[in-house]
Amino acid sequence: MDPPLRNPQSVRRNIKFAAGCGKNATIQMTSERRICAVGHGGPFSMQRVLSTHLFLNQRLHPGLLELAARSGAQAVEIFAARQHFDYTSREHVTELGNWFAANSLGAFSMHAPLYPDREMGRAGAPAVNVLHPEKSRRIDAMDEIKRALESAERIPFKNLVVHLGEKEDGWSQRTVEYAHTALEHLGAFAHPLGVRLLVENLLSEPTTPTHLLLILELNHLTNVGVCLDLGHAHMTVGVSEAIATLGAHIGSVHAHDNHGLKDEHLWPGSGTIDWAAAATALRGLPETPAMVLEIGNNLGDPPAALPGKIQQSFELVGLNAATASPAQPEEPALPAGAGRAVGPAPSPAL
Numbered sequence: 001m002d003p004p005l006r007n008p009q010s011v012r013r014n015i016k017f018a019a020g021c022g023k024n025a026t027i028q029m030t031s032e033r034r035i036c037a038v039g040h041g042g043p044f045s046m047q048r049v050l051s052t053h054l055f056l057n058q059r060l061h062p063g064l065l066e067l068a069a070r071s072g073a074q075a076v077e078i079f080a081a082r083q084h085f086d087y088t089s090r091e092h093v094t095e096l097g098n099w100f101a102a103n104s105l106g107a108f109s110m111h112a113p114l115y116p117d118r119e120m121g122r123a124g125a126p127a128v129n130v131l132h133p134e135k136s137r138r139i140d141a142m143d144e145i146k147r148a149l150e151s152a153e154r155i156p157f158k159n160l161v162v163h164l165g166e167k168e169d170g171w172s173q174r175t176v177e178y179a180h181t182a183l184e185h186l187g188a189f190a191h192p193l194g195v196r197l198l199v200e201n202l203l204s205e206p207t208t209p210t211h212l213l214l215i216l217e218l219n220h221l222t223n224v225g226v227c228l229d230l231g232h233a234h235m236t237v238g239v240s241e242a243i244a245t246l247g248a249h250i251g252s253v254h255a256h257d258n259h260g261l262k263d264e265h266l267w268p269g270s271g272t273i274d275w276a277a278a279a280t281a282l283r284g285l286p287e288t289p290a291m292v293l294e295i296g297n298n299l300g301d302p303p304a305a306l307p308g309k310i311q312q313s314f315e316l317v318g319l320n321a322a323t324a325s326p327a328q329p330e331e332p333a334l335p336a337g338a339g340r341a342v343g344p345a346p347s348p349a350l
Helices: 019-024 062-070 088-100 136-155 173-193 209-218 230-235 239-249 275-283 301-318
Strands: 013-016 026-029 048-051 077-080 107-111 159-162 195-199 227-230 250-255 290-293
Touching: 013 019, 048 107, 062 088, 062 301, 107 136, 107 195, 136 173, 136 239, 159 173, 159 209, 159 227, 173 195, 173 209, 173 230, 195 209, 195 250, 227 230, 227 239, 230 239, 230 250, 239 250, 239 275, 290 301
Parallel strands: 048 077, 048 290, 077 107, 107 159, 159 195, 195 227, 227 250, 250 290
Antiparallel strands: 013 026
């Protein structure tokens, strides 16, 4: 068993933690909560963002981006899965980069790849796991994420959502060390591209809100924020507790619903999340995060129904025209140089 983590004196928190206590680890926080560099150019507006995970079984093309714009989205989060967005293809990256340069829809973020292939691991490809016990696997995972990050040279996204490990990964001092190494390395690669990292709470021990906070604070990762997944929080510690724990670290929110037992990625209102309470808690944050609608691609909705369902979902979570701030202008992008179905893809643990 790894030795217990020790709290550096520079971290102004009283932390009762041991690597072996897992879910019983607790944090008692002082009234002072501060974070540096949460966002580029000031506080977030409450942007309406649509994740392209909704179209995961299709090649991402301008027609889908136009659908997002017609549906009330101000920006998109591009899901980096090669069968959907091939970030290794110069032609595909250039096609999307040119479209964003000519249109008002923003590229708020990219979701880092979960697998390095086009089959989401069904053909045996290993998952992208920066916490894997084998060093070679951790290096391969960081290299794959950097391949996706390179597309920021043409597509002007400013945030990268990163998973720390897989569902089965445990919590130990080595976990914290591996997370620190990965986030520091990826952050150094992302910074010159104008991209910051957002780590996501998952359904694993290393990514509970409490443990994410420990990883960021103990390692002084002040330039890394959090993507708070409300569906995952609902299945674990609860939405209110997750918001209270992560507070000003939250840079974006993944919005989708479930019934508390399975990561269903339903439309908001189709599960048991209290959306009114969630919206109230989020508006109380010192910097209002972007709301990213991340819906499953396997719900069977007819294409004609999607614009209406997207608009209704934004309204349900409190992002109608009256409450959402207009999209902030993007920083200048670097110069930029009908979809076909590629077969159904299973929904990964997002």
